[in-house]
Amino acid sequence: xxxxxxxxxxxxxxxxxxxxxxxxxxxxxxxxxxxxxxxxxxxxxxxxxxxxxxxxxxxxxxxxxxxxxxxxxxxxxxxxxxxxxxxxxxxxxxxxxxxxxxxxxxxxxxxxxxxxxxxxxxxxxxxxxxxxxxxxxxxxxxxxxxxxxxxxxxxxxxxxxxxxxxxxxxxxxxxxxxxxxxxxxxxxxxxxxxxxxxxxxxxxxxxxxxxxxxxxxxxxxxxxxxxxxxxxxxxxxxxxxxxxxxxxxxxxxxxxxxxxxxxxxxxxxxxxxxxxxxxxxxxxxxxxxxxxxxxxxxxxxxxxxxxxxxxxxxxxxxxxxxxxxxxxxxxxxxxxxxxxxxxxxxxxxxxxxxxxxxxxxxxxxxxxxxxxxxxxxxxxxxxxxxxxxxxxxxxxxxxxxxxxxxxxxxxxxxxxxxxxxxxxxxxxxxxxxxxxxxxxxxxxxxxxxxxxxxxxxxxxxxxxxxxxxxxxxxxxxxxxxxxxxxxxxxxxxxxxxxxxxxxxxxxxxxxxxxxxxxxxxxxxxxxxxxxxxxxxxxxxxxxxxxxxxxxxxxxxxxxxxxxxxxxxxxxxxxxxxxxxxxxxxxxxxxxxxxxxxxxxxxxxxxxxxxxxxxxxxxxxxxxxxxxxxxxxxxx
Numbered sequence: 001x002x003x004x005x006x007x008x009x010x011x012x013x014x015x016x017x018x019x020x021x022x023x024x025x026x027x028x029x030x031x032x033x034x035x036x037x038x039x040x041x042x043x044x045x046x047x048x049x050x051x052x053x054x055x056x057x058x059x060x061x062x063x064x065x066x067x068x069x070x071x072x073x074x075x076x077x078x079x080x081x082x083x084x085x086x087x088x089x090x091x092x093x094x095x096x097x098x099x100x101x102x103x104x105x106x107x108x109x110x111x112x113x114x115x116x117x118x119x120x121x122x123x124x125x126x127x128x129x130x131x132x133x134x135x136x137x138x139x140x141x142x143x144x145x146x147x148x149x150x151x152x153x154x155x156x157x158x159x160x161x162x163x164x165x166x167x168x169x170x171x172x173x174x175x176x177x178x179x180x181x182x183x184x185x186x187x188x189x190x191x192x193x194x195x196x197x198x199x200x201x202x203x204x205x206x207x208x209x210x211x212x213x214x215x216x217x218x219x220x221x222x223x224x225x226x227x228x229x230x231x232x233x234x235x236x237x238x239x240x241x242x243x244x245x246x247x248x249x250x251x252x253x254x255x256x257x258x259x260x261x262x263x264x265x266x267x268x269x270x271x272x273x274x275x276x277x278x279x280x281x282x283x284x285x286x287x288x289x290x291x292x293x294x295x296x297x298x299x300x301x302x303x304x305x306x307x308x309x310x311x312x313x314x315x316x317x318x319x320x321x322x323x324x325x326x327x328x329x330x331x332x333x334x335x336x337x338x339x340x341x342x343x344x345x346x347x348x349x350x351x352x353x354x355x356x357x358x359x360x361x362x363x364x365x366x367x368x369x370x371x372x373x374x375x376x377x378x379x380x381x382x383x384x385x386x387x388x389x390x391x392x393x394x395x396x397x398x399x400x401x402x403x404x405x406x407x408x409x410x411x412x413x414x415x416x417x418x419x420x421x422x423x424x425x426x427x428x429x430x431x432x433x434x435x436x437x438x439x440x441x442x443x444x445x446x447x448x449x450x451x452x453x454x455x456x457x458x459x460x461x462x463x464x465x466x467x468x469x470x471x472x473x474x475x476x477x478x479x480x481x482x483x484x485x486x487x488x489x490x491x492x493x494x495x496x497x498x499x500x501x502x503x504x505x506x507x508x509x510x511x512x513x514x515x516x517x518x519x520x521x522x523x524x525x526x527x528x529x530x531x532x533x534x535x536x537x538x539x540x541x542x543x544x545x546x547x548x549x550x551x552x553x554x555x556x557x558x559x560x561x562x563x564x565x566x567x568x569x570x571x572x573x574x575x576x577x578x579x580x581x582x583x584x585x586x587x588x589x590x591x592x593x594x595x596x597x598x599x600x601x602x603x604x605x606x607x608x609x610x611x612x613x614x615x616x617x618x619x620x621x622x623x624x625x626x627x628x629x630x631x632x633x634x635x
Contacts, residue, residue: 023130023134026130026151026152026155027127027130027131029152030123030126030127030130030152030155030156030159031123031126031127033126033156033159033160034119034122034123034126034159035119035123036443037159037160037443037446037447037450038119038122038168038169038446038450039119040447040450040451041115041118041119041168041169041450041453042112042115042116042119043112043454044111044115044169044450044453044454044455045111045454045455046109046111046171046455047169047170047171047453047454047455047456047459048170048172048312048456048459049170049172050111050170050171050172051079052076052079052172053075053079053096053097053100053171053172054100054104054109054114054171054172055109056079057078057079057097057100058078058079059073059077059078059097059101060078060097060100060101060104061104062101063101063102063104063105064101064102064105066078066101067098067101067102070094070097070098070101071094071098071264072264073264074090074091074092074264074265075091075092075093075094075097075265076091078097090261090265091265092215092218092260092261092264092265093175093215093216093217093218094215095175095178095212095215095216096172096174096175096178096216096217099117099174099178100114100171100174103117111171114171114174115169115171117174118168118169118171118173118174118177119168121174121177121178121181122159122164122167122168122177123159124181125158125177125180125181125184126155126156126158126159127155128181128184128185128188129151129154129155129158129184129388130151130152130154130155131151131188132151132184132187132188132191133150133151133154133155133392134151135188135191135192135195136191136230136234137150137151137234147396147399148425149399149425149426150392150395150396150399153395153398153399154388154391154392154395154396155391156395156439157391157394157395157438157439157442158387158388158391160439160442160443160446161304161307161387161391161442161446162307162310162442162445162446162449163303163304163307163310163380163383163384163387164384164387164446165310165380165446165449165450165453166310166312166379166380166381166453167380167381167384169449169450169453170312170381170453173381173384175216175217176217176219176381176384176385177384178212178213178216178217179213179214179216179217179219179220179385180213180220180384180385180388181213182209182210182212182213182216182220183209183210183213183220183223183226183385185209186206186207186208186209186210186213186223186227187206187223187226187227187230188206189202189203189205189206189209190202190203190206190227190231190246191230191231191235192206193206193245193246194231194235195235203245203246203249204249206227206249207249207250207252207253210223210227210250210253210254211253211256211257214253214254214257215257215260218261218366219363219366219367219385220385221254221257221258221366222362222363222365222366222385223250224250224251224254225362226359226362226363227246227250228246228247228250229355229358229359229362230355231246232350233350233354233355234350234355273373273375276316276471276512276514276515277315277316277471277472277512277515277517278375279373279375280315280316280317280319280375280376280377281369281373284321287323287324288321288322288323291322291323291324291326291329292319292320292321292322292329292377293368293369293370294322294329294332294333294336295319295322295326295328295329295332296319296332296368296369296377296378297332297335297336297364297368298328298329298331298332298335298336299319299328299332299378300364300378300382300383300386301332301335303380303383304383304387304390307442307445309466310380310449310466311380311463311466311467311473312379312380312459312463313463313467313470313472313473313476314376314377314378314379314467314470315376315377315467315470315471315472315473316377316470316471316472316511316512317469317470317471317511317512318377318467318468318469318470318473319377319378320469339357339361340357342354342357343357343358343361352392352393352396353393353396356389356390356392356393357389359386359388359389359392360386360389360390363385363386363388363389364382364383364385364386367379367382394438398431398434398435398438401430401431401434402425402428402430402431405428405430456476456480457480457484460473460476460477460480461477461480464476464477469511470511471508471509471511471512471515471518472508474504474505474507474508474511475504475505475508475515475517475518475521477504478500478501478502478503478504478505478508478518478521478525479501479521481497481498481500481501481504482497482498482501482521482524482525482528484497485497485498485501485525485528486528494528495529498525498526498528498529499525499529501521501522501525502522502525502526505518505519505521505522505525506518506522509522514545515545516541516542516545516546516549516552517542519538519539519541519542519545519552520538520539520542520549520551520552520555522538523535523536523537523538523539523542523552523555524555526538527555527558527559532559532562532563535555535559536556536559536560539552539553539555539556539559540556543556548579550575550576550579550580550583550586551576551585553572553573553575553576553579554572554573554576554577554585554586554589556572557569557570557571557572557573557576557586557589557593558573558589560572561589561592561593561596564596566593566596566597569589569593570590570593573586573589573590573593574586574590576589577590582613583613584609584610584611584613584614584617584620585610587606587607587609587610587613588606588607588610588617588619588620588623590606591603591604591605591606591607591610591623591627592623594606595627600627600630600631600634603627604627604628604631607620607623607624607627608624610623610624611623611624
């Protein structure tokens with residue numbers, strides 16, 4: 001045995017170039033693995049917020065010709081002309097919308113093509129993570145890494161982790177994939193600047209991809225800190241000489257993005273939001289707010305370790321209100337303090353643990369509600385960028401197992417440990433067992449979770465089981481029941497779905513008594529059941545909560561039309577039309593009122609106005625044609 005060890009020691013260490021064959025194998029394996037566990041998303045439909053960025057976004061629906069508007073407007077503007085100012089901070093994320101517009105020009109509204117692009121981009125992300133870490137962990141003096149399998153394990157864990165299903169399976173969340181993908185590519189180029197004799201082109205390419213990452217999603221601005229931190233942790237040369245060009249390039253790039261965002265995004269970051277569905281901390285005391293935020297940190301860590309009970313919905317009050325005396329908050333606070341201490345103690349030693357804790361904290365900070373409100377308690381997609389730190393540490397722990405087996409801790413960098421492990425790492429039973437359990441269970445969970453993203457009905461009816469205390473979850477299920485009722489083949493089936501919709505919206509109201517949209521949808525469901533009196537009461541309640549809720553005001557007018565109270569109907573529909581002069585429905589309703597009053601001239605005027613505002617609406621087009629026919633026949 002001693003002779004065998006000596007023989008191994010005499011072997012020349014592998015260089016980065018010599019391992020290029022195995023690297024190509026790893027890259028191919030990561031690519032294939034991604035399509036294996038996310039391949040079943042290719043048959044999914046649009047779901048959740050896909051309508052906002054694709055099917056209901058009139059900029060995207062114009063295809064390539066809409067790109068100029070996408071680049072010069074808030075990301076919600078293409079969905080609704082009057083941007084939803086109930087969401088703090090505005091949204092300037094044009095790059096994913098540009099990709100959707102290009103896809104629409106080529107494929108039309110084809111969810112399969114969009115899902116394929118998402119999986120492809122995610123596969124490329126896994127590959128770039130491997131390339132970055134492979135480059136990052138190489139000892140620049142020996143051109144060798146004693147943890148040679150760590151990059152592959154990190155990328156493998158990242159691809160397999162079930163918490164990423166929301167990002168990959170939901171087409172809208174392509175902004176998350178592009179943001180992290182371009183951030184990682186930027187890191188690769190900035191690292192090349194250090195390793196390849198300070199070539200200026202690497203700074204320029206790094207800055208370009210950093211800019212693209214921010215255009216994908218604002219979270220990428222955290223790499224303004226992460227990139228210098230990465231270089232300080234993983235490169236031993238004097239950093240002071242290199243820090244100036246880095247900070248200049250990063251600062252200029254970030255400033256350019258912030259200028260564009262400030263120019264084209266409509267909402268202030270610290271704007272006060274008074275709707276519970278967009279400000280979950282409304283009504284909480286100062287201590288309750290921050291105790292709840294700290295609790296969510298622990299919830300995030302728990303989801304990374306044991307990704308069970310995944311859901312798209314963490315709206316009020318799926319996360320309950322917490323005090324600093326609650327057990328969950330205390331445990332979460334202790335864990336956070338412990339990690340902070342570890343990061344500080346090991347900072348000067350430049351350990352993987354210290355770097356990962358800081359990376360996780362910095363990237364999570366912008367979506368944590370600590371810096372500014374994000375509109376919900378938490379979300380699994382918010383873990384997408386920070387989770388890379390968890391995968392890095394988890395893979396590192398797995399990589400250390402064989403070193404302990406050979407009684408040689410890796411930081412000693414003894415040749416015998418490195419070579420023995422590099423040669424037989426995946427042949428070790430303990431490593432095989434660990435990977436089968438971890439990667440296998442993660443993959444099974446991911447594949448199963450993907451099936452629930454088939455469409456809104458399958459997603460919402462599944463996730464209501466994991467988010468029973470969310471008003472939004474019950475309201476979403478109610479909306480799906482109402483849609484099924486509208487498509488029902490017989491009256492009995494339709495009515496059953498409408499009743500279910502009302503029941504779910506009532507649960508949502510029990511959780512959030514000021515949920516105007518739930519009252520509005522109850523009113524719509526009652527109209528479908530031809531219960532005008534109950535519908536009126538629901539619309540009046542919605543208006544009392546949100547006085548400028550023009551849809552509710554307009555439908556209240558419709559209720560009065562049904563009761564033949566035309567003057568009251570005219571009053572409410574006219575009020576709705578004044579709140580939003582670009583909305584076509586109130587004008588169509590006013591046209592109907594004047595038609596019932598036998599005032600053909602005014603009826604024609606309002607039907608024409610409605611048709612001009614929305615020429616693609618079937619009911620408006622039919623009404624306009626009918627009034628034209630009436631006028632011709634009367635002549």
